[in-house]
Amino acid sequence: MADNPVRSTSSVPSLSGFPGRSSEKPAASPHKRDAEAASAGAEDRVQLALGATIALPLLRERVLARTRSGLDLGPVAVPCFAEMLEGEPVPAFLGRLLSAQNQLAACRAAVWSGERIRAVLAEALAAGAEETIDLLAADGHGPGGAIAIVTEVLEQFGRRRAVAAASI
Secondary structure, three states: OOOOOOOOOOOOHHHHOOOOOOOOOOOOOHHHHHHHHHHOOOOOOOOOOHHHHHHHHHHHHHHHHHHHHHOOOOOOOOOOOOOOOOOOOHHHHHHHHHHHHHHHHOOOOOOOOHHHHHHHHHHHHHHHHHHHHHHHHHHOOHHHOHHHHHHHHHHHHHHHHHHHHHOO
């Protein structure tokens, strides 16, 4: 019966196509590895990047508020998707922000020209960013990189507009 792979406790890579664990050395549990790392003198360090944590959600809210105002919309809400704001690249954040603006602009697409809508969206982004920078500076969050990340979003937006203008 030792040759019967169904009754054997060893791994059977031929059935699954993946190599199994060696029965000689079982894998350590995550809890055991954490305890070993702590006992080995590993430091418990926490690094906070408050700049993006504070600036990006505020920037999103201010830009969308300015967008609703510029499009003469009432309290229209943009669906909130699962967002990863901490540590995400600026182009990804900007892409989602522009998408949210476009969702709001869809309410005016039937009656306004595309040129007019694009101008309102660009103006709303710039005004929302300016308002965000003013709020961050007044609250003392500027030196922590919050203003720098808002500026980086504006620079990325400028690059996107230049590419779009060149392709026309």
